[in-house]
Amino acid sequence: MTDTAWIDAALASARPQAVGALLRYFRNLDAAEEAYQNACLRALKTWPQNGPPRDAASWLIMVGRNAGIDEVRRHRKQEALPEDEAISDLDDAEEKIAERLDGSHYRDDILRLLFICCHPDLPATQQIALALRIVSGLSVKQIARAFLVSEAAMEQRITRAKARVAEAKVPFETPGAAERSERLASVAAMIYLIFNEGYSASGDTAEIRSPLCEEAIRLSRLLLRLFQSEPEIMGLAALLLLQHARAASRFDSDGAVILLEDQDRSLWNKALIAEGLALIDKAMRHRRSGPYQVQAAISALHARAGKPGETDWTQIELLYGALEVMQPSPVVTLNRSVAVSKVRGAQAALDMIEPLASRLSNYFHYFGVRGAFLMQLGRNEEAHTAFDRAIALANTSAEAAHIRMHLDRLMRDSQVPVKAAKATQ
Amino acid sequence: MLYAILCYHDEDLVGSWSKEHDAEVMTKLAVVQENLAKQGRLGPVARLLPTTAATTLRKDDPPLVLDGPFAETKEQLLGFYIVDCKNLDEALDVAKDLGAANPGGAYEIRPVGVLNPGSIET
Numbered sequence: 001m002t003d004t005a006w007i008d009a010a011l012a013s014a015r016p017q018a019v020g021a022l023l024r025y026f027r028n029l030d031a032a033e034e035a036y037q038n039a040c041l042r043a044l045k046t047w048p049q050n051g052p053p054r055d056a057a058s059w060l061i062m063v064g065r066n067a068g069i070d071e072v073r074r075h076r077k078q079e080a081l082p083e084d085e086a087i088s089d090l091d092d093a094e095e096k097i098a099e100r101l102d103g104s105h106y107r108d109d110i111l112r113l114l115f116i117c118c119h120p121d122l123p124a125t126q127q128i129a130l131a132l133r134i135v136s137g138l139s140v141k142q143i144a145r146a147f148l149v150s151e152a153a154m155e156q157r158i159t160r161a162k163a164r165v166a167e168a169k170v171p172f173e174t175p176g177a178a179e180r181s182e183r184l185a186s187v188a189a190m191i192y193l194i195f196n197e198g199y200s201a202s203g204d205t206a207e208i209r210s211p212l213c214e215e216a217i218r219l220s221r222l223l224l225r226l227f228q229s230e231p232e233i234m235g236l237a238a239l240l241l242l243q244h245a246r247a248a249s250r251f252d253s254d255g256a257v258i259l260l261e262d263q264d265r266s267l268w269n270k271a272l273i274a275e276g277l278a279l280i281d282k283a284m285r286h287r288r289s290g291p292y293q294v295q296a297a298i299s300a301l302h303a304r305a306g307k308p309g310e311t312d313w314t315q316i317e318l319l320y321g322a323l324e325v326m327q328p329s330p331v332v333t334l335n336r337s338v339a340v341s342k343v344r345g346a347q348a349a350l351d352m353i354e355p356l357a358s359r360l361s362n363y364f365h366y367f368g369v370r371g372a373f374l375m376q377l378g379r380n381e382e383a384h385t386a387f388d389r390a391i392a393l394a395n396t397s398a399e400a401a402h403i404r405m406h407l408d409r410l411m412r413d414s415q416v417p418v419k420a421a422k423a424t425q
Numbered sequence: 426m427l428y429a430i431l432c433y434h435d436e437d438l439v440g441s442w443s444k445e446h447d448a449e450v451m452t453k454l455a456v457v458q459e460n461l462a463k464q465g466r467l468g469p470v471a472r473l474l475p476t477t478a479a480t481t482l483r484k485d486d487p488p489l490v491l492d493g494p495f496a497e498t499k500e501q502l503l504g505f506y507i508v509d510c511k512n513l514d515e516a517l518d519v520a521k522d523l524g525a526a527n528p529g530g531a532y533e534i535r536p537v538g539v540l541n542p543g544s545i546e547t
Contacts, residue, residue, distance in 0.1 A: 013437040218441065224477045228493035237477065271538055278478040278536040281513045282492065 007047050011040055014057035015137045016222060020109030021061045026068055027172055029116070029134065029162055035068035036060065042067075057106075107226045108174055114219070115183040116170045117161075118190035126161040128194050133158050136215050146197070146209050184227060188236050188292065191219045195240050206251060213244045224279075234283035235293030241276035242299035245269040256401035261308035273303045294323045313342035330356045334369055346376035364393040368403055380410055427468065427545070431502065436475055458541070465546030469507065472539040479535045482517060484524035490517060495533035503530075507537065 018039070022032035039060040053059040117131035129147070132138045138146075144154035175183060198212030220237040227233050249263035280296045298319045305311040320336035334353060341349035350373045353366070360366035371386035387407050394400035442450070461467040476494035483489040506523070510516040513534065520532045 009438050009441060010435075013435065013441055221440065221475065221477050222437075225493075228477075229491075234477075234492075274536065274538055275474050275478055278474055278513070282478065282480060285490075285513060 017057040018060040020113040035064035038067035039064035114187040130161040231283040231286040232290040238279035238296035245272035467543040470541040
């Protein structure tokens with residue numbers, strides 16, 4: 001690390017707690033952010049000489065709170081606070097004060113901070129942008145880059161989101177158990193959204209967007225440290241870790257998608273897999289299943305298979321069955337059909353997805369999967385039609401390239417000559 | 426005399442290191458370790474998974490399983506084991522057996538990410 005990189009790292013890691021506490025004092029996002037920025041400026045000035053305080057977050061909260069104290073006075077009566085000068089840069093005197101002020105609050109502070117970002121009034125894209133800006137502290141420029149939009153457009157998106165949050169009046173009292181668990185569920189969903197923004201990127205944008213996956217993992221670990229006994233949060237963290245572990249093997253050099261069974265498993269990140277497996281193991285002990293745990297368990301079965309042939313498809317099919325009950329959706333059924341094709345053959349799988357045709361008539365993966373089943377059954381003409389449709393519906397060039405590879409294989413293996421693949425983009 | 430050197434750091438900070446920086450630190454540490462290993466002075470070296478993967482067993486009667494790392498300050502670290510287990514349940518069973526033999530206090534059960542078994546010439 002360079003000379004000041006440790007300060008950036010310390011500030012980044014203290015940020016959620018500090019901004020969360022400042023938001024509780026000021027009850028206003030902009031004021032909290034401004035106070036935090038002021039505290040950071042002071043940290044940049046004094047930490048290089050004095051070294052870091054033992055508890056960076058408490059230090060930032062105290063300094064930030066003093067910096068914005070006028071703001072506070074306008075809102076409510078405060079107990080007297082030590083003067084800025086009295087706050088030592090050398091020892092941890094402020095730690096005790098901050099502890100008295102914050103004590104058990106910090107958990108709910110961070111949860112609230114995350115929660116206001118996923119207010120139901122905000123569209124998903126605004127939720128994610130706001131969380132990355134406010135909680136993770138990414139710059140507008142960084143977020144704009146990850147979302148492939150201009151900085152001005154992102155700035156506007158975040159400003160709009162903040163305005164809506166201000167109108168929405170999120171309660172600042174300590175939440176009750178039921179409310180806390182609702183907040184946790186919304187926050188978990190938002191973290192998953194952030195992850196998917198990065199995960200669904202492909203080809204030339206995959207590298208630009210993969211920091212979103214890393215940020216989502218960081219947030220899920222943070223949430224798990226705050227709520228240590230929530231099996232669904234363990235499941236969420238496990239799911240993200242296990243999926244991200246495969247990042248290096250998911251695309252070929254041309255940016256085309258490489259399916260799970262064709263991936264070079266030696267490229268999978270073993271440290272992330274170990275952590276994901278440990279978390280899902282821990283979660284299952286609670287015997288309180290949920291969608292994240294089930295999806296993580298499916299991912300874990302893939303991660304445990306040294307070779308594609310060793311994959312426990314029977315178990316995976318059962319888990320998709322469980323997921324279908326928890327979260328009925330044609331997409332889940334479609335995923336389950338892939339496991340069914342491995343266990344009971346392509347015909348059974350095809351029968352299973354026929355009823356989904358109308359609901360998934362514009363879904364790329366439906367036609368990709370259908371084409372693959374038809375191809376396995378030797379119904380090449382029909383497979384060809386399905387693949388053509390898939391290419392027409394592809395969201396990214398990587399998806400289209402992947403289907404074209406199927407078409408090439410189909411034409412190569414085909415006994416009956418099939419008409420040439422349409423050069424649809 | 427054998428000495429155990431226990432590693433403490435801000436987990437959030439270490440967790441936010443880039444892959445490159447992490448590898449750089451590991452390479453530097455490996456140099457120190459190899460030097461010790463050549464002299465036959467290096468015992469087991471382990472890098473533990475994050476505390477989020479930890480479970481704690483309070484050695485009460487009956488023993489109490491808690492999610493998360495050991496967080497009390499009134500007890501001190503007195504020793505450690507490394508055992509090979511299929512899963513967390515099996516590790517908890519081992520910890521419970523140990524706890525029955527020596528009640529009181531707690532065990533934190535933490536998966537090991539990387540282990541170099543080392544070798545000490547005695």
